[in-house]
Amino acid sequence: MYVPPKASYREVLNDAVQKGYAVGQFNLNGLEYLQAIVEVAEEERSPVILGVSVSSTKYFGLDYLVALANAAKLKAGVPIILHLDHGPDFDFIMKAIRAGFDSVMYDGSEHPLEENIAVTRQVVEAAHAAGVSVEGEIGRIGGTEDEVSVDEREAMLARVDEAERFAEETKIDAIAPAVGTAHGLYKGRPQIAFDRLEAIHKRTGKPIVLHGGSGVPDEDIRQAIALGVGKINVNTESQAEFTRVVRKVLAEKPDVFDSRKYLGPAREAIKEVIRKKIRLFGSHHRF
Secondary structure: OOOOOOOOHHHHHHHHHHHOOOEEEEEOOOHHHHHHHHHHHHHHOOOEEEEEOHHHHHHHOHHHHHHHHHHHHHHOOOOEEEEEEEEOOHHHHHHHHHHOOOEEEEOOOOOOHHHHHHHHHHHHHHHHHOOOEEEEEEOOOOOOHHHOOHHHHHHHOOOHHHHHHHHHHHOOOEEEEOOOOOOOOOOOOOOOOHHHHHHHHHHHOOOEEEOOOOOOOHHHHHHHHHOOEEEEEEOHHHHHHHHHHHHHHHHHOOOOOOOHHHHHHHHHHHHHHHHHHHHHHOOOOOO
16 A cells, blocks of 8 residues: 555555555654654654654643644655553543644543543544544553563453453544553563454554554564554653763763753654654654
């Protein structure tokens, strides 16, 4: 399937799953992050998703974020998709859609299944009418995986039958099931439930989104992609490298006060984090 450079979230993820690669979501935490993500995407000829958290919308403002993303889209020759991550409720998601986001995620995973389905369906109906794709979440994706006991972990994982019902009744474009990954830094190796991941993909027919992609071993990433993962979220590794370089520059040059002198090197450093992930995900040379 040919996907044009201005392809939608839905088109890009479907193409990824059909061809056996995954698209990286890299968080837009500042101008330097945006520049790094887009420059590497163009150099690698890879689609990318600009992930925006609710806290980032409060820090930047929705209008500024959309303006930054639009500037990147005008410049880029590969798909650049602006995505709201973990939208908390219908009203906030509608604000993001009106502001110009390309895709949104409603996170109703902490609510009972019936409520999660009802609100997600409402989001999908409104978003699709506006030409916006929707990602839904089922199960609970925790903070640090190995702080959860076996019984607690099992309770947090998405159930295959519920995921199938969730996808069918909501008509989402991609599903983010809890399969053992976690947000933030891992203290040990994440225990991904690959059998459950594969079953959810087969039963729903939807691209799987893997949250908490920072720190997951390369071999686990490759296996997850082979089983139906079409999108992988990465943020913590970029933030850690960015901050490491800023600290290093300021420690070596304590008299520096021009922020470009330490933000510039940090931007260059995260380009290599992004490049490594794009190549690992297999999304390079796709456009």
